[in-house]
Amino acid sequence: MGSLFRSEEMTLCQLFLQSEAAYACVSELGELGLVQFRDLNPDINAFQRKFVNEVRRCDEMERKLRYLEKEIKKDGIPMLDTGENPEAPQPREMIDLEATFEKLENELREVNQNAEALKRNYLELTELKHILRKTQVFFDETASEYHEILANRHSQLTTTFSSRPFKYENLRVKFLNRCQMADSHREEEQLNLLEDGPRGQQQQNLKLGFVAGVILRERLPAFERMLWRACRGNVFLRQAMIEAPLEDPSNGDNVYKSVFIIFFQGDQLKTRVKKICEGFRATLYPCPEAPSDRREMAMGVMTRIEDLNTVLGQTQDHRHRVLVAAAKNLKNWFIKVRKIKAIYHTLNLFNLDVTQKCLIAECWVPILDMETIQMALRRGTERSGSSVPPILNRMETYEDPPTYNRTNKFTNAFQMLINAYGVASYREMNPAPYTIITFPFLFAVMFGDLGHGAIMALFGLWMVLKEKPLAAKKSDNEIWNIFFGGRYIILLMGLFSMYTGFIYNDIFSKSLNVFGSGWKINYDASTIMDSKALQLDPAHDFGRTYPIGMDPVWQVAPMNKIIFQNAYKMKISIIFGVIHMIFGVVVGLFNHRYFKNTMNIYTEFIPQMIFLIFLFFYMTTLMFIKWTKYSASNPDPHSAHCAPSILITFINMVLFKKSTVLTEACETPFMFAGQEFLQKVLVLSAFICIPWMLFAKPFIIMQERKKQQHQPILPFNGEGQDVENSGAQSVPPADQSQTGGHGNEEMSEIFIHQGIHTIEYVLGSVSHTASYLRLWALSLAHAQLAEVLWNMVLQNGLKTGGAIGGVAVWAIFAFWAVLTVGILVLMEGLSAFLHTLRLHWVEFQSKFYSGLGYAFQPFAFESILEGGGSSED
Amino acid sequence: MxxxxxxxxxxxxxxxxxxxxxxxxxxxxxxxxxxxxxxxxxxxxxxxxxxxxxxxxxxIGPKLHQNTILIMAREWGNMINLTETIEPHAVGH
Incomplete structure (x- = not known):
């Protein structure tokens, strides 16, 4: 099997398929998912392809299935997901499927239509019921008062009204006083009614007409206003709410409505009122005037509602049965239809040969899987009953094959991190296998805390152990999916953080004293009592080195803990950074060797290595020398105050400056004999590498070009002056340039390219080395933040005594725990993750990775089904 | 070793x-x-x-507070007897 270190070897193949066998073969290949088909008819649009009809039929089937799914979801019926994966059905089965879906859809639509009609009917009846009930109240309460009031008023009005209409207002007040029971609204209307009518014959015209109906509650105020304005206040409206919500049959929503009844006088107003009702979508219902009629009608309505209820129940039952039956198979059908559609889609990419008897396909195939693909094709042929076996021919091509990295569930997440930067060029060294460890490790250097690491590792472990049930849930939550996709990264990051946290001796910003600190208190009581703080003397109070990690004494030394840890953490950042970069350059060597690019080894790899090792790796060596050679307990040339600063030594080395002796007793600013000379040699050789990288490659290319040009030109010159001939001669180089990459690049371009490359590398190694200091910076920030959180929050709880203290610790611990998880684990973790990503993408991969490839996208049912089949539309 | x-x-x-x-x-x-x-x-x-x-x-050695030193001395074995030193002080003043 292929490994993850390089992408798979691919080959372009031509596939001849018998027309009858094509469908079955493609179906088998889809199950296999190892073949990427190329579109052989790119200039034919989607509607003119051969199998466009079938694709359309599949679309139609899918639409029907989606309709069914929607209906099933609406009824809340659980869909059976057995997780089985049915094979793509034979093309002839498609008709059966179509018929089934057609039947189901029609049945469902009919049921729905019936149900809707019934519901509409039901709604009308209910509304009518409400109208009858509510209006009964209106009629009851108004009938008595109303006539009384009218009679009263009429006797008055006849005397005063006719002569002095301007006294209306007075009258109104008087009237109001007299009959307080009537609401102002109503009486106003009465006034106006009277005003409008011919004054002599009011008695006769007081015979009022009315309409009753229902209206959406939210429209009522507008409706009322409209009525008032349009009829100049000459109508009288009463309304009552229907408390229970009614179901709108068209979309099943609950709506709130109100019953209203409008009294008016005369036909003109009647038409006007009806128009307004229509405009506001109010439904009007006939309402008999006589109470006995109304009662009778109400009875009739009640019986009809009961009948309707039974019928509706039966309809619902039927619909439910149909849907339950469909829900059992729905997932299966979806898979089948999507597979069929995918197959025809793929067949559309193929070419028909002249005889129309066979289909020609071109596809990218991993060489290692040729055998499996042949087997699948044979199976497909057998299934279709065709006698002619399909032919799979390897083709020669100059095109760059796609990049295919065979991943499993563990390596996949890491490969995704790399692909997010850029898909590797074909057969280029893949950084993913190294990333599996270097990524969580560099993360952990920044995130080192045993406690926080444990939280993260447990979260990762939980996701890994519960992988199957969690994956089956298929959440839509994007953040969760990111976490779940990276569960193995999270687990490893957590585990490494626990290790680095243990080495940093940090657990929620406290230290463990597992092995016993190496420092001893040798002061006598008086010295201690005389000063508030004392520094232990490394020459006398230091017993032995703490075997694993930081000595716990540093955690309780708030005054110079940072100084000590900074020196240590900066050094390890640089040490790991330089080694990481050297590793990157070495990976580049494998690329040069694989691609037989010997020239690159001599013109790029060697000077790059020299530059990096002679300058930066030398600096890390100095760190180790300083650690071993200098000690507080040593006599003078190697004592604590003689230890030279590595940074200053390095700067002086590069600038050729003379280092100054720290004190007289130290004798020399150097760590070992001959260091000065060695440094000069190193710097000079490193500087020589710059022009070497800059010019060597272009010059060699130039030389080779000259040699190549000399040979063909000589015979050509001898032959003569033919213009056509020169044209013919120029063809082969043109071909070469297409095939062999940068064959005919301009010389100046090569120079510029190489210049950029060199400058990038030289400046890059300086800035990248400094960039690794982020390991120190983030680790420091993380440790400090954890400490501040402890001191400012949890300590307050721990220091409170008594019973209150117990409660306080309980509350404060909760707060501290939330902040620890939210800020220190989640946010700090995210920031450390991003910095690690940058260190890999920029600092590591820039040393060898070009990432100019394109991904292998095999025709696989699995990915099509996961994407919900929509990816291809 | x-x-x-x-x-x-x-x-x-x-x-x-x-x-x-x-x-x-x-x-x-x-x-x-x-x-x-x-x-x-x-x-x-x-x-x-x-x-x-x-x-x-x-x-360099860790720079510790007085209290820390005393606790360290007590917890990590070489107990410092404070009474000897405190008493002369007390008498002196």
């Missing part, structure tokens, strides 16, 4: 980074398993080594 931790840890990580990759089970993922083990061994060993070496020859 002083080199004991060095050999122990180098030994442990040598097992992780050298022995385990050799005995890694055969299979399609052997290459990846080996790569993972070697890198783990190398990274963890170097990380431990740097921490050990940084403290091997300390150039």
């Amino acid at each position: 002083t080199y004991l931790p060095f050999f122990v840890f180098t030994g442990i990580f040598a097992i992780v980074g050298i022995v385990l990759p050799i005995v890694a089970p055969k299979g399609p993922n052997r290459g990846i398993v080996q790569c993972v083990l070697i890198l783990t061994g190398a990274c963890c060993w170097l990380f431990w080594l740097c921490c050990y070496m940084a403290q091997m020859n300390p150039l």
Whole structure:
């Protein structure tokens, strides 16, 4: 099997398929998912392809299935997901499927239509019921008062009204006083009614007409206003709410409505009122005037509602049965239809040969899987009953094959991190296998805390152990999916953080004293009592080195803990950074060797290595020398105050400056004999590498070009002056340039390219080395933040005594725990993750990775089904 | 004696980074398993080594508060008898 270190070897193949066998073969290949088909008819649009009809039929089937799914979801019926994966059905089965879906859809639509009609009917009846009930109240309460009031008023009005209409207002007040029971609204209307009518014959015209109906509650105020304005206040409206919500049959929503009844006088107003009702979508219902009629009608309505209820129940039952039956198979059908559609889609990419008897396909195939693909094709042929076996021919091509990295569930997440930067060029060294460890490790250097690491590792472990049930849930939550996709990264990051946290001796910003600190208190009581703080003397109070990690004494030394840890953490950042970069350059060597690019080894790899090792790796060596050679307990040339600063030594080395002796007793600013000379040699050789990288490659290319040009030109010159001939001669180089990459690049371009490359590398190694200091910076920030959180929050709880203290610790611990998880684990973790990503993408991969490839996208049912089949539309 | 931790840890990580990759089970993922083990061994060993070496020859000592010193002295064995020193002071003043 292929490994993850390089992408798979691919080959372009031509596939001849018998027309009858094509469908079955493609179906088998889809199950296999190892073949990427190329579109052989790119200039034919989607509607003119051969199998466009079938694709359309599949679309139609899918639409029907989606309709069914929607209906099933609406009824809340659980869909059976057995997780089985049915094979793509034979093309002839498609008709059966179509018929089934057609039947189901029609049945469902009919049921729905019936149900809707019934519901509409039901709604009308209910509304009518409400109208009858509510209006009964209106009629009851108004009938008595109303006539009384009218009679009263009429006797008055006849005397005063006719002569002095301007006294209306007075009258109104008087009237109001007299009959307080009537609401102002109503009486106003009465006034106006009277005003409008011919004054002599009011008695006769007081015979009022009315309409009753229902209206959406939210429209009522507008409706009322409209009525008032349009009829100049000459109508009288009463309304009552229907408390229970009614179901709108068209979309099943609950709506709130109100019953209203409008009294008016005369036909003109009647038409006007009806128009307004229509405009506001109010439904009007006939309402008999006589109470006995109304009662009778109400009875009739009640019986009809009961009948309707039974019928509706039966309809619902039927619909439910149909849907339950469909829900059992729905997932299966979806898979089948999507597979069929995918197959025809793929067949559309193929070419028909002249005889129309066979289909020609071109596809990218991993060489290692040729055998499996042949087997699948044979199976497909057998299934279709065709006698002619399909032919799979390897083709020669100059095109760059796609990049295919065979991943499993563990390596996949890491490969995704790399692909997010850029898909590797074909057969280029893949950084993913190294990333599996270097990524969580560099993360952990920044995130080192045993406690926080444990939280993260447990979260990762939980996701890994519960992988199957969690994956089956298929959440839509994007953040969760990111976490779940990276569960193995999270687990490893957590585990490494626990290790680095243990080495940093940090657990929620406290230290463990597992092995016993190496420092001893040798002061006598008086010295201690005389000063508030004392520094232990490394020459006398230091017993032995703490075997694993930081000595716990540093955690309780708030005054110079940072100084000590900074020196240590900066050094390890640089040490790991330089080694990481050297590793990157070495990976580049494998690329040069694989691609037989010997020239690159001599013109790029060697000077790059020299530059990096002679300058930066030398600096890390100095760190180790300083650690071993200098000690507080040593006599003078190697004592604590003689230890030279590595940074200053390095700067002086590069600038050729003379280092100054720290004190007289130290004798020399150097760590070992001959260091000065060695440094000069190193710097000079490193500087020589710059022009070497800059010019060597272009010059060699130039030389080779000259040699190549000399040979063909000589015979050509001898032959003569033919213009056509020169044209013919120029063809082969043109071909070469297409095939062999940068064959005919301009010389100046090569120079510029190489210049950029060199400058990038030289400046890059300086800035990248400094960039690794982020390991120190983030680790420091993380440790400090954890400490501040402890001191400012949890300590307050721990220091409170008594019973209150117990409660306080309980509350404060909760707060501290939330902040620890939210800020220190989640946010700090995210920031450390991003910095690690940058260190890999920029600092590591820039040393060898070009990432100019394109991904292998095999025709696989699995990915099509996961994407919900929509990816291809 | 002083080199004991060095050999122990180098030994442990040598097992992780050298022995385990050799005995890694055969299979399609052997290459990846080996790569993972070697890198783990190398990274963890170097990380431990740097921490050990940084403290091997300390150039500065921890600066501690009076209280911390007293507690450390009590907890980590050489108890300091304060009564002797406090009394003369008390008498003196």
